[in-house]
Amino acid sequence: MKRKPILVIEHCEPTLSEWLMLEYKHAAKLWGDKLVFTRVSRKKTSEVLQHLGQVTSKKAKDFYAQRKCVVLDPQAKKPLTSKDCATFDVLIIGGLLGYENPQGRTKTMIADETAFQTRHLGLLQLSIDGAVFVTKAICLGMNLKDIEIAQEIEIVHDAVHSTILPFGYPLINNTPMITPGLVKYLIKS
Numbered sequence: 001m002k003r004k005p006i007l008v009i010e011h012c013e014p015t016l017s018e019w020l021m022l023e024y025k026h027a028a029k030l031w032g033d034k035l036v037f038t039r040v041s042r043k044k045t046s047e048v049l050q051h052l053g054q055v056t057s058k059k060a061k062d063f064y065a066q067r068k069c070v071v072l073d074p075q076a077k078k079p080l081t082s083k084d085c086a087t088f089d090v091l092i093i094g095g096l097l098g099y100e101n102p103q104g105r106t107k108t109m110i111a112d113e114t115a116f117q118t119r120h121l122g123l124l125q126l127s128i129d130g131a132v133f134v135t136k137a138i139c140l141g142m143n144l145k146d147i148e149i150a151q152e153i154e155i156v157h158d159a160v161h162s163t164i165l166p167f168g169y170p171l172i173n174n175t176p177m178i179t180p181g182l183v184k185y186l187i188k189s
């Protein structure tokens with residue numbers, strides 16, 4: 001990446017659940033430095049997230065009011081491109097867990113509150129860490145249409161039980177990139 005933008009995860013969930021934390025940890029590992037968690041109001045959550053990146057209680061729209069920001073929103077009209085990564089200072093991803101039927105929370109909780117531009121990462125709803133992976137691949141020069149994404153994945157627990165995760169999962173050598181620890185967590189719970 002010639003010029004690495006700041007990646008913001010705007011923490012919008014009321015609690016830091018185990019599932020959310022698994023995605024945040026993986027997102028932090030994927031992006032590396034220049035990661036900021038915004039809108040973190042609880043002291044305890046802030047203490048935990050400080051181990052993964054910079055933390056502020058402010059919303060991205062206020063913390064980065066003077067910078068060129070773009071919100072990654074599934075409802076955006078334009079796709080994210082490598083050129084965007086060179087143009088924008090800050091890329092904002094929602095710290096939001098997905099529902100089977102996407103509820104447009106990125107738009108209502110983040111994009112609609114700002115005048116920032118928006119970009120999408122394809123038609124499928126990705127997990128937070130999946131969105132970070134695809135964003136990084138694009139910032140490294142890939143074209144969105146060349147990134148393979150599985151439509152959903154099935155976690156098989158035993159001969160009769162399984163869980164369908166109805167989200168897009170980037171494929172690496174034909175294998176879906178699942179959040180580390182998520183399968184163990186789903187089996188346990």
Ligand SMILES: C[S@@+](CC[C@H](N)C(=O)[O-])C[C@H]1O[C@@H](n2cnc3c(N)ncnc32)[C@H](O)[C@@H]1O
Nearest residue numbers: 072073074093094098103104105106121126131
């Ligand atoms: C699990 S998604 C939450 C989506 C949320 N349920 C909604 O309907 O907007 C977590 C975050 O990843 C990013 N994301 C996931 N899929 C995306 C896509 N196809 N295009 C753009 N951003 C995406 C968004 O920033 C989103 O807030």
